[in-house]
Amino acid sequence: MRTSARGNALRWAAAYASSVTGDSVFFLALSWTAARAGGPEAVGIVTAAGALPRAVLLLGGGVLADRLGAHRVAIGMDMSRGVLVLAAAAIMTITAPQLWLLVPLAFVFGVLDALYLPAVSALPALITTPDGLDRIQGLRGLALRAGNLAGPLVGGIALAHNGEAAAFGGAGALFLVSLALLLVVRTHPRVVTRPERSHWRDLRAGVRYLRGHRVLAPLTLVIGISELSFAGPLVIGVVLLVEQRGWGPTGMGWIVGGFAAGGGLAALALAAGLRPPRPGLVMPALLTAGGIAIIGMVCVADLVTVTALAAAVGAVVGVASTLAATLGQAHCDPAYLGRTASVLALATVGLTPLLYPLTGAAAAALGVTAVFVGCGTLVLTAAFTAFSSAALRGAELDHEESSR
Template sequence: MSTVPATSAGLLAAERPAHRDGNVLRWLAAYTASMMGDNVYYIALSWAAVRAGSPAQAGAVMAVSALPRALLMLGGGVVVDRLGPRKVVIGSDAVRCAAVLAVAALLFVTSGLWPLALLALVFGTVDAVFVPAVGALPARITAKGQLARVQGLRGLAYRFASVAGAPLGGLGVACGGAAAAFGLAGLLIAVSVPLLVSVRMRELPPDDNPGARDTTAWRDLVAGLRYIRRHRILAPLVLAIALGDLGFVGPLNVGLTLLADERGWGASGMGWVLAGFGTGAAAVSLLLAVRGTVSHAGHVASYAILAGSVAIGALACVPAAAAAAGVALLIGLLAGLSGAMCGALLQTQAAPAYLGRVTAVSSLVSLGLAPLSMPLTAAAIGAWGTGPVFVVSAAVCGLAGVVLLGARDLRRAELPR
């Protein structure tokens, strides 16, 4: 991947919208292929774990990746800002590809849980640097005025990968078992590497590049945390993202499964609810990708979070699957809108030199800590029922909206045009 001076790259990106910029589209294709590989990988891992062990052992294998991701995420942000997101994304995708293909080959000659647990551990460790790098890369390939549109394009790619990846994973398992599905996942991730190599990235000025200074990784981490804490927009924004994820991840994952079982919706009913949510989120991503920006981004994010928290609480009160799918559609619209606004504001407000660390902190809860809260959510539902747990989760989400409204600079924040 080549680099060009920041001024010429910025002018080049400003001359054409992101959805017509070949550089952005190559990155988007790489991201889509990588995310599809991720989805196929998770299907293969869950299937192989269930076939090789007990349900409890399978659950343990699926959870193995969460711990290293949570422990190493902040350090991963430092690595991204010191080495640059380009090197980290390419390197981490190469490692992920090699690990998946190695396990695919191993499963042809052996079985058991240990190769699956080792693969999950490697994936979680690599994710600790991959996630911050993915968050830091868009600001280095396009102008600030296009970052909101890139956020919409990324959301569409993520939804497409989720919709297409699951059937591909199931087809791989049906045709050749878990080994074939792992092989397919590795090939999809491999597609992303040459695409990423071809993406042009603008260089940072030497004064803005932490890697150019003679400092330790620990000092870089402290400097990044201090930068977020002192920033009038990023500090409350990161807090709001964390609260929103804490209140959202549990109910809309394990909580929804238990709610569907309690109401007798069955697997098909739960599928319609998930489809409603995905449709709403994809519609918002499409809107942002087409429009390129939204006025009054801070206010929009605040009110969308507050309305979405009410909808989350209402989901536990809906008796019929069809009505629940409608509520889930509304949740998807509101959560997609607030998430896109928060993500775009984070991208545009953070200095590129700190974006790896900022992304690491903002992703720590959603991808590192929130998955670990799922067993607690299930235990709470078992003790108090779905209704109270959904209401408490909705209140936590609502606190995110209160934080956004209470921070004047964030409330008034706008996206570049």
């Protein structure tokens, strides 16, 4: 990657990290403020108010990114989110936050997030050449983990020492930092498509394109199954496992830290230039290892081994997801990048909150072991799906889909 291209990629990664950190601060502050305003029921109402429009409008956000250009949409949504959250923070300085403020805030933020996610996800393919996609996706993984680590820390400090208004103000400022960085990111001029049809017809065209693509169709299925499978054990299953084993908060910290360390090292290696040969074959092999490791976490009794398995899961998930994202963008027609990203975002972000109560219910009915075994089996199913597609097995990262 040339020096100028590397600088462009680093600016995008910094913008993404700032946005992810802002997201983490915002959602922490929103949940905390809702709990203080109305207890657990208020938290559920506010969370649903934000999650519903995000899930419903994600596909439409992909259409908008392809029509107007992903860069332009990402800039507009960063600005809108920053202004919205700063306005809410200003209101909180003069009145105590109540549901009448928090519910509309969560709803509008969910709408803006649905338009932002496909656009920012499509940007890596638009700011680098095909041979640099793997590195920039590695940078994205680092930015995601850094933001998810820094966000709760920043938000917690702001809430503890300065209150809700300061936390929301910090989130809004982080969105504006992301905006400032995106403004100096350069994109390829070929990315904006002409809006020759209605939004609905463009959406249907995107679904047809994705469904008929020899690589993207099975790849989308693999990503959806694997990402949703990992979400259950990571977020809910680990908490229940630690409680069952009596390891307490320290054990929880070790296991979650193992996930984070493995994923961070994988992202760092890819950002530094690690490029596995035959990625279409390596990806399902890594998923196979990840599925086995998830099942193994409930088959061993000591915390050290579980932590090591968690680190292995984090590493293989990090590499496999980065390879999958890179393959997807390398093989996607630029005219459909936003719509393809929106489908993947729906599977990995939009539907993930629905898994939390399902995982909890499954654990209550069948036990924690069954949850981990079930999720590991689903990951193995995703690997089998990838192995079953000859086109996906033979997919390479240096493929560039020409615009039609």
